[in-house]
Every structure is written in structure tokens, then in C-alpha cells.
Amino acid sequence: MGKLRPLKKGSCIGIAAPAGPISRPRFLRGVRNLKRAGFSVSYSRGIFSQNGYLAGDDDRRSRELGKLLNDPRTDAILFARGGYGTQRLLPFLKKTRPKIVVGFSDLTVLLATLWKRWGIPTLYGPMVATQLTKKRVVTRLKKALSDPRWFQMHPFSARKTFRGGRATGRLLGGCLTLFVSLIGTPYDVDTTGSILFLEDVDEPPYVVDRMMTQLEQAGKLKGVRGIILGTFRLKKKLFPSEIEKVFRERLRNFKGPVLWGTRFGHCSNPEMVPFGGVGRIQGKKLIIEKGIFDVQI
Known part of the structure; x- marks a missing residue:
């Protein structure tokens, strides 16, 4: 199937919230930073949903995640935050298009699943409403996702x-x-x-x-x-x-x-x-x- 492709200016980053509910101000700050870095950003209307300790029910979250994983217009997927809830969605994942996926904490289970089922490498890295509210983190992420040799140059x-x-x-x-x-x-x-x-x-x-x-x-x-x-x-x-x-x-x-x-x-x-x-x-x-x-x- 080939290899993942680095991002470039204008590449589309889709954002999902498969775990805990998110802070709207922090999320929008992270989105602004990504746009200022030259990326196109998309996310669903329901991303601010809350169902107790989850960002909406399993149906909403699984549909959002599944759509991004299979959307040919989405070049990379980032996540709003961690918390809990991603593991509940794993049985709903039936297929995916290989693309860049970045997340950590609760997203560990998704990264593991993408590797085990489809052999897709992913990045254990920052999320939108947490570390990516800081411009310096967005700058490093942009370099890591745009330069194929970045990882080898940064032990x-x-x-x-x-x-x-x-x-x-x-x-x-x-x-x-x-x-x-x-x-x-x-x-x-x-x-x-x-x-x-x-x-x-x-x-x-x-x-x-x-x-x-x-x-x-x-x-x-x-x-x-x-x-x-x-x-x-x-x-x-x-x-x-x-x-x-x-x-x-x-x-x-x-x-x-x-x-x-x-x-x-x-x-x-x-x-x-x-x-x-x-x-x-x-x-x-x-x-x-x-x-x-x-x-x-």
C-alpha cells in the first residue's frame, strides 16, 4: 500500500473527540494555532457534545472517528483531548485509509489498533486542546509532520x-x-x-x-x-x-x-x-x- 505522505501547506487536518468532553476556549485556541501554521482544519458540529465523562455517546463519537479515518480529503487526524472513552469505539472500526494519526494518553488504544489491524504507523504526540494550545508545540509538530527526516535528526x-x-x-x-x-x-x-x-x-x-x-x-x-x-x-x-x-x-x-x-x-x-x-x-x-x-x- 506504500508509505504515509508528509503534510504540506494547506493539508487538511481533521479533529475528533473520541474520549472526554472538551474545553471550547482551549480547543479553539489549538485550532487557531494549527491554522496559523498553514493547515486547513475541519471538525464536526458535534465535537463539543457532552455525555457525562464522554464527548457525546458512542454512536456520535464512533461516526465522527470513522468518517475521518476514511475521508480521502483528510490528510491527518488529531484529537481534541484524552480522558477516557476511545477503547469503547474500537469494535466499530471496520476499515480505514492510511493517513497520519497523532495522539497520546487515551488514544494509545487507537494507535495500537491501527498498528495491529492495518500496520499503520502513528505518532504518539500532542493534542489540540492540551499541548497544541502552545505555539512552540505546534511549530515542532509541523516540522515533524512535514519533514520525512525530522525524526532521525532528533534523538x-x-x-x-x-x-x-x-x-x-x-x-x-x-x-x-x-x-x-x-x-x-x-x-x-x-x-x-x-x-x-x-x-x-x-x-x-x-x-x-x-x-x-x-x-x-x-x-x-x-x-x-x-x-x-x-x-x-x-x-x-x-x-x-x-x-x-x-x-x-x-x-x-x-x-x-x-x-x-x-x-x-x-x-x-x-x-x-x-x-x-x-x-x-x-x-x-x-x-x-x-x-x-x-x-x-
């Missing part, structure tokens, strides 16, 4: 290594809570041969411990070549020592390299990880060998 740096070494593998992962939620479902991703990247937010140490225990007992760490740990914001700390302690203990028997403290995830100006791309751990760095435009679909 990630970690604060620490739990275990050194080198490893190369397929980049899979996302928000730990959501990645674990896929275990035992039809959307669970095979992590064999991967570089696993994980992050989360506002989860206390015992919850992180429990989720890592589940990953291990489900066999999801077998065959993993290396692990990259992003932000785990807790009490305003992006890299809390109490969470670091949990990972050091839970990964003490893991044989591959482990990096702690890479700036991707729930933070103001996050690094963007190509889900389905190929990365190489070398020292304290993650070097991207294949970004979203290099993967054959």
Missing part, C-alpha cells in the same frame, strides 16, 4: 539508565494504563522484538507496580529488547523518585537496556514517538531509525 535523551547497552526494535507502547487495558482483548499488541515506551500521569506507586506486574505476568515483557520510560507526573514532579524506585525494582530482572526520564507523555512540550517506527537505544539516547514516513504499510 531523545534520558536522565538515567537503569541498565546500559544497545538495542534496536519496533517502537510500541504508550500510556501504561491504556496499554495494560488491551491485554486479553482483540487489540492487544505483540511486543516481541520491540522497544517498549511507557508513560503515565497521576498514578501512585502501588498502581504502577500493579500494572507492571500485570505486563510481566501476561508475558508482555518477553522478547522486549529495551524499555524507554517517559514522564510519570505525580504531585507536579515529572520524574518522581518514588515511581523510579518502583521501576528499578520491577525491572531488576529485565535483560535489556532501560532508560528513565525521557520527556514524552503528559508534559507541556513532549517528544513525539513514532508508534510502529524503529528505534535504537544507545547510551542515554533513543535514536529513531525509522519514523512514520519510513514504514511500509
Whole structure:
């Protein structure tokens, strides 16, 4: 089927809200930033819907998402925000046209599904009503989506290594809570041969411990070549020592390299990880060998 194509001036970005309800002012600020960056932006009238903790009922959200995934006029899909609700829509996804998809947090489950079912690489990156309200984040996103070599030119740096070494593998992962939620479902991703990247937010140490225990007992760490740990914001700390302690203990028997403290995830100006791309751990760095435009679909 080929490869994804970079965006250019005037490319159409469609926005969906498959999870939580959104703040209209923050959303519109993000939309303005995208338009000022030279993109055409479209979204449905119902995107501001609210049904409790969801941006409308499952029918509204699934129709909105399905339309964007299959619309030939839409070059890329971004998301309003995370929260909860995307996983409820996965059974409704029957087909898609390959295109750029960018999201994180609750969107982990969609990125995993697009990779597992159709082999489409995606970008674990910022969303409209959150980080994209800041112009500098939009500027970085524009460069990442417009320049096919951008990922290779921007390696990630970690604060620490739990275990050194080198490893190369397929980049899979996302928000730990959501990645674990896929275990035992039809959307669970095979992590064999991967570089696993994980992050989360506002989860206390015992919850992180429990989720890592589940990953291990489900066999999801077998065959993993290396692990990259992003932000785990807790009490305003992006890299809390109490969470670091949990990972050091839970990964003490893991044989591959482990990096702690890479700036991707729930933070103001996050690094963007190509889900389905190929990365190489070398020292304290993650070097991207294949970004979203290099993967054959």
C-alpha cells in the first residue's frame, strides 16, 4: 500500500473527540494555532457534545472517528483531548485509509489498533486542546509532520539508565494504563522484538507496580529488547523518585537496556514517538531509525 505522505501547506487536518468532553476556549485556541501554521482544519458540529465523562455517546463519537479515518480529503487526524472513552469505539472500526494519526494518553488504544489491524504507523504526540494550545508545540509538530527526516535528526535523551547497552526494535507502547487495558482483548499488541515506551500521569506507586506486574505476568515483557520510560507526573514532579524506585525494582530482572526520564507523555512540550517506527537505544539516547514516513504499510 506504500508509505504515509508528509503534510504540506494547506493539508487538511481533521479533529475528533473520541474520549472526554472538551474545553471550547482551549480547543479553539489549538485550532487557531494549527491554522496559523498553514493547515486547513475541519471538525464536526458535534465535537463539543457532552455525555457525562464522554464527548457525546458512542454512536456520535464512533461516526465522527470513522468518517475521518476514511475521508480521502483528510490528510491527518488529531484529537481534541484524552480522558477516557476511545477503547469503547474500537469494535466499530471496520476499515480505514492510511493517513497520519497523532495522539497520546487515551488514544494509545487507537494507535495500537491501527498498528495491529492495518500496520499503520502513528505518532504518539500532542493534542489540540492540551499541548497544541502552545505555539512552540505546534511549530515542532509541523516540522515533524512535514519533514520525512525530522525524526532521525532528533534523538531523545534520558536522565538515567537503569541498565546500559544497545538495542534496536519496533517502537510500541504508550500510556501504561491504556496499554495494560488491551491485554486479553482483540487489540492487544505483540511486543516481541520491540522497544517498549511507557508513560503515565497521576498514578501512585502501588498502581504502577500493579500494572507492571500485570505486563510481566501476561508475558508482555518477553522478547522486549529495551524499555524507554517517559514522564510519570505525580504531585507536579515529572520524574518522581518514588515511581523510579518502583521501576528499578520491577525491572531488576529485565535483560535489556532501560532508560528513565525521557520527556514524552503528559508534559507541556513532549517528544513525539513514532508508534510502529524503529528505534535504537544507545547510551542515554533513543535514536529513531525509522519514523512514520519510513514504514511500509
